[in-house]
Amino acid sequence: MQPEPVVSNIAHVIQMSVAPVFLLTGVGAILSVLINRLGRIVDRARVIEQHLADVASDGRALARLELTTLGRRMRLINWAISSCTISALLVCVVIALLFVGAFLHVNVSDVAALLFVFAMLALIGGLLGFLREIYLAIATARLGMR
Structure with a gap:
């Protein structure tokens, strides 16, 4: 009867995969925030584009400048979303891989560790893009108040 060792192996793999599953939850929450920010940026850009024809020539230059900044913010958020999604994947x-390794009785620890490091690097890249977008949004808001 071999079901006992197989069940204990599966239980061990499940225990090892709990931390990455919690990481997925965190990355999902970050993605939700990023997608909400992207939606707000797109909405703001649409409002400015709709009113661009109604604005006087001096205001049109400011509107175009804001559209340029919103475009930069969209690119940063898009990059952050892509990086975080790659991290989650x-x-x-x-x-x-942990489950496949357990079922096939293959040592996948080196590959799993390397992929996890790449996942963390992608997450770091996504968070840096998010941070840069926030700095740009704050700088734009401060310029608008002056």
Whole structure:
């Protein structure tokens, strides 16, 4: 009867995959924030574009400048979303790899560790893009108040 060792192996793999699953939850929350910010940026750009024809020539230059800044913010958020999504995908591959390794009785620890490091680097890149977008948004808001 071999079901006992197989069940304990699966239980061990599940225990090892709990931390990456919690990481997926955190990355999902970050993605939600990023997508909300992107939606607000797109909404603001649409409002400015709709009123661009109604604005006087001096106001049109300011509107175009704001559209340029919103475009930069959209690119930063898009990059952050892409990086965080890649991070989440890599974490999913790590979890799947752990299970495949357990079922096939193959040592996948080196590959899993390497993929996890890449996942963390992608997450760091996404968070840096998010931070840069926030700095740009704050700088734009301060310039608008002056």
